[in-house]
Amino acid sequence: MVFNTNIVEEFKNTSSIHGLSRFGGPELYSRRKLIWIILVLAAASGLFIFVILEFLHLSHNPTITSFTTSIQETIDFPAVTVCNLNQVKSSVLECFSEKDKLEASKTFYALSELSIILEHFGLRSTQTPIPGDVLYSCARNHSHQIGDMIRYCHFKQELIDCKDIFTPIMTELGVCYTFNKDAKMVAESVGETAGLRFFVNIQQDLYFFSSTIQTGVKVVLHDPSEEPLPSLRGFLVGPGLSAGCSIRKTKVITLPSPYGSCREVSDKLSGIGTYSELTCFKHCFDDYLVQKCGCRHLFSNGKAEFCDSQQLIDCYAEYQKNISRDSDFLHNCSCPPNCETTKYETSLSYAAFTSNFIASYLFNQSVLPNEDYLSRNFIDLRLFYNSMIEEATEEVPEKTVGSILGSDGWVFKADKTTLKFQDGIKTLCLGCSRVELLTIREMNSLLPTSGPPDS
Structure with a gap:
């Protein structure tokens, strides 16, 4: 050539x-x-x-991370799960025979936060165990019922029967109640008049040993397809308060391997709810305790049998209190975050509920048993969007082969x-x-x- x-x-x-x-x-x-x-x-x-x-x-x-906003005509309302911080009413002891009442009291005490504070780690079962299914049935039947606990529900200023919009759900904090579990509710405007409002009666006079020594409720805002997981997220509201919760919806998108370690698929986890980092951790926690004790907690989902009173006192309670220091659990539980998640960020404000004048008036009208009943038991909750703007945070590659070689067709925006x-x-x-x-x-x-x- x-x-x-x-x-x-x-x-x-x-x-x-x-x-x-x-x-x-x-x-x-x-x-x-x-x-x-x-x-x-x-x-x-x-x-x-x-x-x-x-x-x-x-x-x-x-x-690099990009941040975008978009104005929406309607925004999907989050699922709102409300849990009484007391899981079982004191009337639960009526469910047991006289000879089993002491064993039942020991069981609920061993699972409570009070036993950790008082460092009663040596508590042991001393009589015939109460079967797990009996404990579960009694705990479920003596939880706070929706008709007694949640009152005067309004959505977009429309009075609705609370039983029609709240669904009972079993969580690690016992029986809780979820609004918008079927993901049908949307917000069409901003402000309290376009959101959800309801009263909660915590029934403090019926409190018993529970997972926390606090009084009030735990409120979790989450995607309707996810488990609420109130032990891992949410905010607390005590009795005698009116709480305003403004909501902002944010979508977060991150990159999988080789850029990051997020989990790209949104599959089901053991057939229970959509995968999330917190859901994975909770099920990992439950599975670990099932392996150690051969049974599950009264408020845990799964296929294993419920623990009887002896297993709960002698095994489950001890492992649960020390699990944060167990290197085997921490090493074997790997839960990467989702690559795409929806977050509902909240901003809270509080006021007293109600005034002394209102409390005195209702008492004089024989509506209340005493003047401090509202301040000791009732909570006013209002949840609403403060903006019709959806925010999105997206992680994208900083460079590609195309951008280095100067090819417009391969360059990200x-x-x-x-x-x-x-x-x-x-x-x-x-x-x-x-x-x-x-x-x-x-x-x-x-x-x-x-x-x-x-x-």
């Missing part, structure tokens, strides 16, 4: 690449051609080194500044535009010829 040297000469004299035309021409001073060859090669080397450094940076899978910067480096180094790259390609295609070489 022979080459058409005229093509090379024409390209050298007309190319916009800096210094290439200086390869030929007269020697205006000593070693002019050599100097220009060195300068052009140095510029080309600089560009080559820059591209290599960019690829080395790319090998670390860098990311968030990476346009990188592309312009790279074009600038290429131009500064060699004065080489994209059109000039096409010229080089044309020269390569025309260079081989079938005729004799030019002399």
